[in-house]
Amino acid sequence: MTTHLPEVALEVARAVRAADARALVVGGWVRDRLLGRPSKDVDLEVYGLPADQLRGLLSRFGSVNIVGESFTVYKVAGIDVALPRRESKIGRGHRAFEVSGDPAMTPAEAARRRDFTINAIAWDPLKDEYIDPFGGRGDLAAGVLRAVDPRTFGDDSLRVLRAVQFAARFEFTVERGTFELCRRIPLDDLPAERVWGEIEKLLLQALRPSLGFTLAHDLGLVEQLFPELHALIGCPQEPEWHPEGDVWIHTLMVIDQARRRIADLNHPRQVAIMLGAVCHDLGKPPTTAYLDGRIRSIDHEQAGVAPATSLLDRLNIHTLGGFDVRTQVLGIVAHHLKPLAFFKGDPRAGDGAFRRLALKVDLELLARLALSDCLGRTGSFDCSGIEWFLERARALGVEHQAPEPLLKGRHLLDMGLAPGPRVGEILRQVYDQQLDGAFTTLEEARALAKTLTAP
Template sequence: MGNRDKFNPITEDHLELRKALDSLPKEELNERVLEIQNRAQIENCSSFYDLAKREEGPGLKLMLEQTINIAERVKKLGGIAMVVGGYTRDTIMAKFGTGKRSKDIDIEVYGVEPDILGSELLEIGQVNTIGRSFGVFKVGDLDISVPRSDSKIGAGHKGFEIKGDPRMSMIEASRRRDFTINAMLLDPLTGEVIDYYGGIDDIRDKNIRVVDSEKFGDDPLRVLRAAQFAGRFGFGLDLETIKIARDTDITELPKERIGEEWMKLLLKSDRPSIGLEAMRWLGVIDKLHPELKALINVPQNPEYHPEGDVWMHIKKVADQAAFICFRENLSEDERKLIMLSALCHDLGKPEKTTTDESGKIISHGHEDSGIEPTKRFLKSLNTPNDLIAKVCIIVQYHMRPLLMTEVTEKGVRKLSAQIAPISIKLLTLFSEADLMGLDQPTKGPEIRKMADTLSVAESKPAPVFSGKDLLELGVRPGKDVGEMLRKLYEWQLSGHFMSFKDGLKFAQLAKFVIESRNLNIDPIVLLNGEVMTKDEMIDYVESRLIDESIQDMGTLVMTLILLRRDLPEVLEKNKTAILTAHKYGPVWFSHLDKEFYETSWKSFYGKFESGGKDVSSPLKAKSYLEQLEIGLDLIQIPRPSSIKLYERSFEIKPVDHSGFFALYDTDEYPFESGMFRGYRVMVQFNPDKNRVSVSILYESTERVVELDKMVRQLIPELAGAKKIGYLTADEKPDGTSFQLEDARDIYHRLASQLRI
């Protein structure tokens, strides 16, 4: 009797089959023999001798040769070594033209005691004996074990007593495996496959079926493995398997094991959607993942989502994401991020989905609302915290590339900073997956191209300034250095400068801003009884010089106060009116001294505001101190030419107006025009800056504040404006620039809804 016969004996079933064949009519016998021969072609694979000769990859070649060595040694000891599990399954799948070549080899050894096997393995190489008590060894990348018997002794995934049993037969050992496709054995020395439970037929029929229905529930993790295999191989689920799985308690499974099966499904599947639906049919979604369950039957706007509800959308995105990961040859870490984001990106929709007045389905704000359920779901998979944080970034910003109508350097730089450490490349690839392969417009490629040009495609750019640079510029050692570095890097990422030379004036401004925080300066009492504090002045100066790159008269006065310089008499006399107008709107211009207004005021603003970009651009290139001196000169020695530039703004006419409301399209200074015409609310589009602003022209501070709040509620685009009564925005919430039509829309909304 050969070694194999001892562990693969002829059974009564074999004898009965032989008798049945002998009794068949000749024609029927020939057909049956042909079937057996065809089956034999599948069951007879290449031996590892042949495979090792053909293999060119050094790693796999070594594994094949080591397997041969082990099998030959075991044979001499009177036992037999069989390749089991994934390698055998994948070998048979290849016969049917499906599956991928396995790189893992698991060997099960029959007829050799573990101690003897361990000693023999030492002759081959270094042996990892961590599982020796169970008869489990590791040599290099090979896993070697003797058959094991599992006895259920307690609850849960780990409630088993496991013993090695080298005398167990192959049919009995195969019976303890989870699914028929994993219960086959392959003799590495001959290439013959032994299939006791119909694994070959199930592979042919693309079917996941349990081996032993009575033992299946002993290991609840098998429920998730069934879904994982369904997704990886595109197989269906046997009805009996579904029933058994749904009746199995999986609620006590450890998070790490659940997460492992999810990652195998997501990373190894060409069509993860099959596995996701299997998770649903097998009860995994219902029992373990309420965040995913909540997606089922949540409706979507069919104009953008013809696929159906959010659950259907998630499945399609997962399939597209898997394809993109393969196409782009992404690393394993990148694939984990993209695939988990596919599951999580719309977890906020159940909370935010509703219908508007026209009956259209909307989900405004689902990006932010999705962050908390994303954290809960990923923690249930034992996902590392750093990966959870990255997925949350994609969840929060996944709509940004889809909503961008215009790609600008500033917008791309800002997006790069917002999503760090996620790269522009990965975010835009995910947004492509979110489109599910539909022919819908996206700015993703254009955003990536711009990011490449700006060197921010893979990561944020390196800081221009170092701590050493700031010390050389006279910054005191200590916390001010760190605060300055943070502020300068923020300005750099916003596109204000890219080189050390261009950044010097910003470094001077940052130094001034931070050092001013340490000063003891009394608040200024304004004309309306309110006060302007030191911190308000600092914020106004910083905001103006960063957003506009140019002083206005209000920030010029504030700069002098923060520098503790005496104001010229003409400014000291009008200081309170200037600061009140700066904080509460241009209607307070009327409190300026008349002669000052007609000369110094107009002279300053003719150069600093009304002359258009040809006049202001040279000023913007200068530092805040240089601008300060130029401004003081224009105020103390008014220039007729500059006054004429300012007065030209009186002639600016609105492009639309209605009652107390007006819309202006100009890059100059239209406040005087608006006030002379009696407007109370002015909407301006500045085509040079693509900026929208709303000015509220009331002298009553209470009324200005009241209307300011109303405008912010009616116009979300202006909700974050920094000044009261003069609300400005340089870009829309999606990061794109305003156009005249946007300003016109704001004008119409205010004119129709704001009560003056």
């Protein structure tokens, strides 16, 4: 696959050249071009042109948005244009840098501030020439993630998490010296949103996120950042049902299975499924015991809600795009065994049970996670019951949400019932029977309400 540079970027590069300066494409776009991957974010670095002249030049191409004057970064026509910049560490924290643009820098000087060699390659689009002062193309070919400058790599602790998600996304190994650097860098200065930003890329952009979680464990990051996940390591499972090993191994397999089942979903639902996979068995460590010669984790689904809540708190996960991701993740954790339990003849699995379960979690998301859970093992297991569960939910029209109550408070007030707690009680009783399928029309709901309000 060839990654094509947007025409506007070429036009900017030509205008810069006409001003006796040079524009280079830098960063992830160049890396992705060399890997044959699609890339949409274009960054141009302009050498030999002062900031005021650059801004005037860019104004020919449309409205120029200044991202940060100290960074000298401009957004125009969908691309980012910047001067090469110098960074000096002035304190603790991933943002504690003094940054200044310097058009007199060389490409090699500018590339030294990059995190990994594969991200430190520049490309001249007018000459089709690569500037690669740190051997990034060789590392790309070898599948190696290597720090550009070991002396300054640790200045930004976020780079450790970037190593994790890059290694998983590109299925690269981490060079030994870089690995040791990452192990020594504390991450307690990172805010939740920055941690989540890298974990989100790991979960949604890597085809096998388990590679990143395995690396995170090897680097000591799981214990440092996610004690709830660290507790899964070494937690045993009954070999008959989980021949793959402990809960950690199973969870990584489930995460990879879930990743295969999200391509057709929108972003918030993708996040819900992937976090559901991460959290689904967090309740096993506190509930696992040997009973009658077998390993059991009774009620681990409900026991998992508290540690899942802690993990979501740490990542500051709530609502995304108007979709309540947190509620869905916790619902998945609490009910991930229900699809197969319903199929196997749970006596409570009537139509009403499906409708009530839909009050707590999106049943299609639940089914996708349950299938990932079933397949996230070694050995051969029959998972066909989950398709039955989803078909039944669809037949009832509750695969995404429970039915709306037919009877509303205004209907009871119209019937002469005085406002007060009694209104809520009757609405709950009527809705409960609606969920059981006792009636399907508003008239029937009114009739039932009359019997409940009769003296």
